[in-house]
Amino acid sequence: xxxxxxxVQQWFQAVVTHPGGVEGGVExxxxxxxxxxxxxxxEAVVRRSRNLTAAERIGIYANAYYARLxxxxxxxxxxxxxxxxxxxxxxxxxxxxxxxxxxxxxxxxLGENFPRFLEETRPGPEDGxxxxxxxxxxxxxxxxxxxxxxxAKVFDGPGTEGQTLLTPEALQAFPAERFxxxxxxxxxxxxxxxxxxxxxxxxxxVRQVExxxxxxxxxxxxxxxxxxxxxxxxRRYSLSFPQHALLAALQxxxxxxxxxxxxxxxxxxxxxxxxxxLHEWFRVFTAEGFFQAIE
Amino acid sequence: xxxxxxDVSRRDFGKLALAAFGGVVAGSVLGGRLxxxxxxxxxxxxxxACCGLNACKGEGAGGKNDCAGQGSCATxxxxxxxxxxxxxxxGGTGDNSCKGKGSCAVPIKGDGWKKARASYEASMKKAGxxxxxxxxxxxxx
Numbered sequence: 001x002x003x004x005x006x007x008v009q010q011w012f013q014a015v016v017t018h019p020g021g022v023e024g025g026v027e028x029x030x031x032x033x034x035x036x037x038x039x040x041x042x043e044a045v046v047r048r049s050r051n052l053t054a055a056e057r058i059g060i061y062a063n064a065y066y067a068r069l070x071x072x073x074x075x076x077x078x079x080x081x082x083x084x085x086x087x088x089x090x091x092x093x094x095x096x097x098x099x100x101x102x103x104x105x106x107x108x109x110l111g112e113n114f115p116r117f118l119e120e121t122r123p124g125p126e127d128g129x130x131x132x133x134x135x136x137x138x139x140x141x142x143x144x145x146x147x148x149x150x151x152a153k154v155f156d157g158p159g160t161e162g163q164t165l166l167t168p169e170a171l172q173a174f175p176a177e178r179f180x181x182x183x184x185x186x187x188x189x190x191x192x193x194x195x196x197x198x199x200x201x202x203x204x205x206v207r208q209v210e211x212x213x214x215x216x217x218x219x220x221x222x223x224x225x226x227x228x229x230x231x232x233x234x235r236r237y238s239l240s241f242p243q244h245a246l247l248a249a250l251q252x253x254x255x256x257x258x259x260x261x262x263x264x265x266x267x268x269x270x271x272x273x274x275x276x277x278l279h280e281w282f283r284v285f286t287a288e289g290f291f292q293a294i295e
Numbered sequence: 296x297x298x299x300x301x302d303v304s305r306r307d308f309g310k311l312a313l314a315a316f317g318g319v320v321a322g323s324v325l326g327g328r329l330x331x332x333x334x335x336x337x338x339x340x341x342x343x344a345c346c347g348l349n350a351c352k353g354e355g356a357g358g359k360n361d362c363a364g365q366g367s368c369a370t371x372x373x374x375x376x377x378x379x380x381x382x383x384x385x386g387g388t389g390d391n392s393c394k395g396k397g398s399c400a401v402p403i404k405g406d407g408w409k410k411a412r413a414s415y416e417a418s419m420k421k422a423g424x425x426x427x428x429x430x431x432x433x434x435x436x
Contacts, residue, residue, distance in 0.1 A: 179312055
């Protein structure tokens with residue numbers, strides 16, 4: 001029976017990319033809709049070679065496809081992979097690809113559900129995890145995955161390169177008395193990450209040690225991090241809780257006054273000290289390109 | 296207990312807003328010449344140390360991150376060798392034991408976390424930290 005090349009190509013893709021392997025791929029709805037076959041009929045589409053059956057020959061492509069995807073998942077989460085080791089990471093990545101098969105034309109999106117996958121499969125107390133509602137060791141891995149995915153998205157997402165951000169001229173033209181009611185518009189690449197473990201500090205430590213040197217896994221402690229990109233370089237900033245509250249409010253569209261109230265509500269500093277701190281925080285945030293406009 | 300609402304209402308927001316505005320103006324003058332991020336120390340060592348993935352590392356002219364922000368620096372180029380290394384890493388233990396069998400894509404439910412706990416426990420022990428015992432069903436393999 002003759003089939004068009006297009007049909008055979010689509011069938012081949014459906015079989016090779018199926019998370020259940022060649023067997024599952026041949027029996028899948030997508031493949032069956034294109035070429036109705038039982039496993040034993042496979043050689044009606046793909047010839048066997050002297051040494052390999054049709055299933056084995058297709059299996060080379062199916063396995064290679066998954067091997068490449070596993071490598072790609074690993075490249076999205078290099079520090080996590082280093083923390084748990086290649087074998088453990090491969091176990092996670094393989095199960096992840098079963099649950100969240102690649103659906104996009106671009107590998108850029110391959111890891112987007114990985115932190116969610118870890119959260120969904122987080123072990124309970126019966127499997128060695130912490131009691132319900134408590135922060136425990138699985139959260140270190142989940143938070144690290146979230147941080148690394150955020151870094152990947154900031155690296156690859158929209159930025160402000162080539163654009164003019166807040167200039168002294170624009171600010172000098174802005175009436176100071178209107179500042180409290182104004183909104184500082186964050187750049188599109190600014191992300192705020194809240195972690196249960198100090199994963200950003202861990203990430204920094206891993207990047208700074210010599211290859212092969214181990215970094216001890218930290219104890220749990222809340223951590224707040226801002227991530228942005230400037231001149232094509234992704235940058236990470238450790239934040240205090242009041243700084244996080246301030247930026248989170250601004251990012252949600254609050255006015256400066258509302259953001260100041262959010263920061264003040266969680267700060268122990270008196271007004272004089274907080275005013276000094278705010279001056280410094282805004283100086284740094286602005287200089288580092290956190291804001292693109294004032295409205 | 297501290298009453299946050301009262302604390303906030305007592306704040307001198309005029310003073311705080313003025314300080315904040317001064318900071319924004321001062322920062323705009325500095326514009327991009329301040330490097331206070333965590334990767335400050337890394338910058339000199341590796342121009343790409345700040346990026347969480349190596350996909351495009353060093354591919355741009357002069358080792359710059361030219362592909363950042365283009366939304367398309369997928370790792371495809373690094374993985375164009377399809378057809379080689381069949382089955383690599385797909386075995387339950389990450390080895391090539393299933394090579395040539397054509398159906399090594401067998402999910403191992405929960406195996407990642409089980410092994411992760413063993414790895415984590417080993418790491419904590421090495422660092423001299425306490426770690427609760429694993430339940431019988433989750434012992435180190």
